[in-house]
Amino acid sequence: MIKTILFGACGKMGRVIGKALIDAVDIELVGAIDPYFKGEKYEKIIGTDKISLEVLGSIEELKEDFDVAVDFTNAEAAYQNIKKILQMGKRMVVGTTGLTQEMINEFKDLAVKNNTAILIAPNFALGAVLMIQLAKQVVKYFPDVEIIELHHNEKADAPSGTAILTAEILSEEMKKHNLTHKDATKVEKLPGSRGGKLDSINIHSVRLPGLVAHQEIIFGGLGQTLSIRHDALSRECYIPGVLMAIREIIKREGFFYGLESFLNREEA
Ligand SMILES: NC(=O)c1ccc[n+]([C@@H]2O[C@H](COP(=O)([O-])OP(=O)(O)OC[C@H]3O[C@@H](n4cnc5c(N)ncnc54)[C@H](O)[C@@H]3O)[C@@H](O)[C@H]2O)c1
Structure with a gap:
């Protein structure tokens, strides 16, 4: 036990x-x-x-x-x-x-x-962790990317930890491949309209009753967009990740950040 x-x-x-x-x-x-x-x-x-x-x-x-x-x-x-x-x-x-x-x-x-x-781990929902892993692949080909995160209106902090982690990972990947994000905005007629910026990636936070925890990563390219979205529909989505973390941490020593540190299923 x-x-x-x-x-x-x-x-x-x-x-x-x-x-x-x-x-x-x-x-x-x-x-x-x-x-x-x-x-x-x-x-x-x-x-x-x-x-x-x-x-x-x-x-x-x-x-x-x-x-x-x-x-x-x-x-x-x-x-x-x-x-x-x-x-x-x-x-x-x-x-x-x-x-x-x-x-x-x-x-x-x-x-x-x-x-x-x-x-x-800023997000224990497996779907959200996989969303970030997928986005890391996509950003190499679509460096024009923005993040919209949507949460219930009782959340104390903005942007969400998941949005920050996503932006950090994507930004690091962009730097690795010498990619830049284009943004022609010179004037924000309403301060904050373009959201918060982590390096060159804009993050937009929505807070409304009725929402749980959602995030969409939108990539833009010539004549096309690609969106990756995760929706946490109830707080139960965090349970498998937390249980996995408890079972794994007792075997480990050191510092780990993100549930992906404990994802070790072999590639097929
Ligand atoms: N990592 C994830 O997957 C994930 C998912 C959802 C929420 N969160 C985060 O989890 C945290 C809690 O979210 P919530 O929605 O349950 O908030 P909440 O406000 O409903 O619950 C926080 C609880 O902590 C208690 N608390 C305050 N100080 C304490 C202390 N010193 N010792 C013990 N308990 C104390 C409060 O009384 C309260 O009951 C937030 O930071 C939120 O962003 C993380």
Whole structure:
């Protein structure tokens, strides 16, 4: 059994992941941590009769030992949680977005120094990971590319971690092949109309109720466009990726970024 604790256990993602951890035959949820729900019965919050677990306010209240900590909170909270877990020499799977490059560099050092392992994945949906892999192939032939990401209107950060990761990967690929993106816009009559820019790639963020998590990568070429789109239709799409990460991180040491680090299915 992989003993797991979950930070952000009562959030939108935490409730879905928490239930999946309880249902998994090889994983045991030994700690549900969420300061805003401290003392409440976790089984009631997520609607299960398979466990009896009181929500803890912090890691300091945890009495059980554990193998892996999972974090779906917010960048500020995750920063503190990750540092504590890595300093304990424990393994960590992080889905929280909005972490800065400085924070990430610090986690890299801490993981190595404490002989442990951490995976930070801005998107645990396998379809989204494959979307980026496909886009990496396409950009070599269609360097004129823009990204539109669409999320529910309670999302705290913009653009999404997935959009940033996509742009970083595509930009790196463009540099490798000396490709440039053409943009004739000189005046933005409304500031921000062309979205945010990562290197030469524009990212547009839409926030509306009714949406879950969606992204379209549009490539433009002479007389044609090519779009690659991923739609997360419910938060359950993240479950297989998170379970895969927990099962894999216990075998690893070091720092890993993106679920693709753990995709090892041989090419046919
Ligand atoms: N990587 C992915 O695939 C993926 C997918 C969806 C969301 N996310 C990210 O996951 C994070 C959580 O998203 P959400 O929609 O569940 O947010 P949410 O606001 O619904 O939940 C966050 C929870 O964290 C709790 N929390 C705050 N501080 C804490 C702390 N110090 N310790 C423990 N818990 C704490 C809050 O009380 C809340 O219940 C966000 O950063 C979001 O962008 C990642």
